[in-house]
Amino acid sequence: MFVRSMAAASPPPPPSTSLSSQPPSSSPSQLPLRAMPGTYGWPVVGPLSDRLDYFWFQGPEKFFRTRVEKYKSTVFRTNIPPAFPFFGNVNPNIVAVLDVKSFSHLFDMDLVDKRDVLIGDFRPSLGFYGGVRVGVYLDTTEPKHAKIKKFSMELLKRSSEVWLRELLSNLDKFWSTIETDVSKNDAASYIFPLQSCVFNFLTASLAGVKTSVSPEIAENGWKILNTWLAFQVIPTTKIGIPQPFEELLLHTWPYPPLIVAGGYKKLYNFINDHAGEVIRLGEEEFGLTRDETIHNILFVLGFNAYGGFSVFLPSLIGKIAGDNTGLQERLRTEVRKVCGSGSGSGLNFRTVNEMELVKSVVYETLRLNPPVPLQFARAREDFKISSHDAVFEVKKGELLCGYQPLVMRDGKIYEDPEEFKPDRFIGQTGSELLSYLFWSNGPQTGTPSESNKQCAAKDVVTLTACLIIADLFLRYDSVTGDMSSIKTVVKAK
Template identity: 80%
Template sequence: MASSSLPPPLPSSTSLTSQQSSSPPSQLPIRKMPGSYGWPLVGPLSDRLDYFWFQGPEKFFKSRSEKYKSTVFRTNIPPAFPFLGNVNPNIVAVLDVKSFSYLFDMDLVDKRDVLIGDFRPSLDFYGGIRVGVYLDTTEPKHAKVKSFAMEILKRSSEVWLRELLSNLDKFWETVESDISKNPDGGASYLIGLQRCMFNFLSTAMTGANPSVSPDIAENGWKMLDKWLAIQVIPTTKIGILQPLEEIFLHSWAYPFFLVAGDYKKLYDFISENAGDVIRLGDEEYGLTRDETVHNLLFNLGFNAYGGFSIFLPSLIGKIAGDTTGLQERLRTEVRKVCGSGSVLNFRTVNEMELVKSVVYETLRLNPPVPLQYARARDDFKISSHDAVYEVKKGELLCGYQPLVMRDASIFDDPEEFKPDRFVGETGSKLLNYLFWSNGPQTGTPSASNKQCAAKEMVTITAALIIANLFLRYDKITGDAGSIKTVVKAT
């Protein structure tokens, strides 16, 4: 069953599983869930070494799926420190689109404190507050924080476009200057891109423009990089020389004091310069100043800045490195839609079907957050395409998105980058199965679910970046780390 014969689309309600079936659940065999956790200590250690060292995350999940002949199975996911006993490594892996969708059925699963699995960094990283991403939908504070986040994005729409295009102009000018200084080597653009995204997102999301603080303008993006890194490094494969990575990076959780000074600077910057947004949190959503600022910092730093820092290099690299004629097709579409006046806005970019499809396809193959987690509220039955399995209350479900989004039952030639995959009627139906945002692309973020509040802003921002690129240039060459050449628009 490929994209030409799709399963029914996901329902629009919060219950995603009842219709997510290529055949009715009653027709699927009930199977004992394969896999095991192994001997205490030995099993988790063996899986940890496979995950971080001998296999890597993708091969770790893929090899076990092949071994058990199932996309649903029990295994261990490496915690930061398996010998201390305060992190449970046991998970139920869900590696196909159908079983993965259960992670977003809030009637069945709990999202409390599972952003990075059973491991949660110290609350000191968030001012001692459990920010919105760590709250389950049943917790009263969740609705307030999520509604606040969505309202901020709604109110920022007028500023968003202006700030994005203004900062992109500075970014591309820097790239051009660097290329002129080093025509043979090109320009490494990752630092410039992060600086661009930080300045744009800070102003658009919080109203705090980094230009008012020389220190934040120069170093704010670095502060966020460090704050992000020491939270996630204990559970992330870095790829440096082993066993040094295991010994020094994956054996303990890093203390907050390493970035406490930087975080205070960012907190003070938001607190002093985001007055309108802070008043909104207080007056309309009943949030304290601390709750508002720490949630703003998390949304800015972890969700927005962190996500774009991972996703955009993949997008730019795919376009810059293409040799199939994709750039010419994108350029033609962008300039046709924008017309002779080169008018770029939310309306015009929404008409660029190929541009949006390229964004979706990049998100499919390179999701910014590869691992998604949820905990079973009670015992329930979970379906893959082939069978039904019993999940026990309290079990932690884990989906590895890079494999889920290459489900051959849903996507034709799933390993291949197809820029037109999401074009047309058939392509639009596939958006039901694109899950990069903690829910389907056709879903709607709300206070009752955990879907990314900025889902639409992320995709439209990425599309705006592509469109801006092809209004400015006829062609670029490069990869996910550097741009070799640019040919200005004629």
């Protein structure tokens, strides 16, 4: 089946790459025990000051970098938004873990609890999911977690027969739109056509139903998901509109699900009316109610898959389209050597797995631009957490937070960590680095299961991205553009 074949195709893990393994550095017993630096400040004043730094004066990356420099430590206490002073009981206190060694503790399920911490101490109203607490908010110790995780993995297995076909079919439409727009306007904004492409192919692959059966969903389904996603994450996300408007209008309160209820109901009815086979799978084989099945399908489809690809793919396409170092020529040569010439010729999961440079470019893009920048977990008990340089005591119930754009630039793991190196993950040394690539809520060498919180589609995502690159260079000799638009395409001779 699909997931098994993906696991077989993945590079073998280097020695000792279990979830609990640590990067090559001093062992915890050799490191000094240090009092954890940092402070939460005075009530109200401390969280407000940190919130203004995070959203307004510094931005997320500078917020964490300046505190690493101030405390001379990659582990410290601070506050992180949101902190709604008049709505709910959101606690902004966190323990920041900003190097690979300390960050890896977030995946040790014996040490941490993942209950309701997808985006920190703030959880959007369950009304966004029809009142159902979907699998991503469940800890591994909760009985329903195993059922929903197994169901998600089974959806991926069942999609193996149509995934490639649906992806290539929708890429045909996507590139046709781009070519038309480039010829008319000398440039094509590709974000919305790409989102439509991704939505259509994911719906057919995961839910087993083509959006063409509902013209309204085919035209507007991806737009509904954009709105649904936005109102869940806006309170915790720096958008970039002028201050103080962003702070006052977007970060002051959680948004009610009523805003998106109408659109979400249309998606629910679409799955309910047309995805009978996968609904029966959830009910009969995994013991979920119909409501639980549909809402979890929508979350996996909308938040995990569509949302993740919508963030990641523009970074990938933009990096390739904007390159002037000869990377495109190298990618084109590798793709055509493996597949031959012509769009789709010889392209499949086996052949794309032979493309070492293509895979390395995907991994390097995920390292520098992880789709989910923040990862959270709560301490199950008191324990000692290790950075490269020291050991710190963490108390039961404390919320750990890792900012991946910094973690994945750990200079003690990655050479020239700020640079994009397309060859970084090639060869034996590159394969070993995969055990420190954490974009999927676990190492790239890890295996998703019902006993952990690693993304069920970890291998599917990377191979799909590789297929998109390979398809591009079977169609075109070159493309130019950036993270939002394509300016030229030169068809393959």
